[in-house]
């Protein structure tokens with residue numbers, strides 16, 4: 001015989017609902033009612049009724065699935081238990097592409113930076129932080145930045161663009177010459193495509209010419225003027 005901590009009646013041991021961690025005992029009827037009321041409040045995890053009443057319990061007991069399985073919960077109650085349990089240990093994902101949702105383990109989710117659609121045959125991958133779609137391969141994931149800066153840089157790299165060192169505007173290189181002149185009004189920056197250095201900020205033709213010639217001077221300059229060195233124009 002034991003005393004139920006809710007109704008204070010003596011019950012046969014067969015009727016015990018034992019909360020494992022704290023060892024508090026209840027009759028199954030009281031425990032079923034108690035869990036039922038917590039479930040309607042969507043409370044989860046559910047504390048042992050005695051431990052909950054004692055506000056400073058260090059090792060408070062929680063109702064575990066094993067105990068629930070011994071009780072005569074209604075199907076609706078049991079379903080809502082499973083839902084709450086699942087939502088505690090897992091995170092629901094919604095895929096924009098296939099419109100499906102699925103669960104991943106919440107511990108795994110914490111570690112993830114990129115989310116793969118939980119549906120097997122969907123190839124959608126997205127960034128956990130910003131939700132933007134990324135490629136399924138590591139290369140494109142490494143490239144991803146939530147503000148799009150890495151992507152822009154990579155595009156610039158691929159397209160042969162360079163930021164103007166004066167105004168930071170991306171400039172496309174059209175001809176094979178490493179001398180770049182920024183077209184942004186008021187910037188007037190001349191810079192080197194090869195090293196990215198600014199050469200001169202000026203509107204005076206002679207001044208520009210002098211600085212550009214110095215940077216690209218054949219022997220004393222820092223960089224060659226042409227991307228692919230010009231073939232034999234009296235240099236050999």
Ligand SMILES: [Zn+2]
Pocket residue numbers: 004005006007008009026027028029030031
């Ligand atoms: Zn009882």
Ligand SMILES: [Zn+2]
Pocket residue numbers: 019022023024048049050051060061
């Ligand atoms: Zn307890």
Ligand SMILES: [Zn+2]
Pocket residue numbers: 095096097098099100117118119122123124
């Ligand atoms: Zn999907």
Ligand SMILES: [Zn+2]
Pocket residue numbers: 127128129130131132144145146147
């Ligand atoms: Zn992102």
Ligand SMILES: [Zn+2]
Pocket residue numbers: 164165166167168169182183184187188189
């Ligand atoms: Zn500029």
Ligand SMILES: [Zn+2]
Pocket residue numbers: 177178179180
């Ligand atoms: Zn030029």
Ligand SMILES: [Zn+2]
Pocket residue numbers: 192193194195196197215222223
């Ligand atoms: Zn240079």
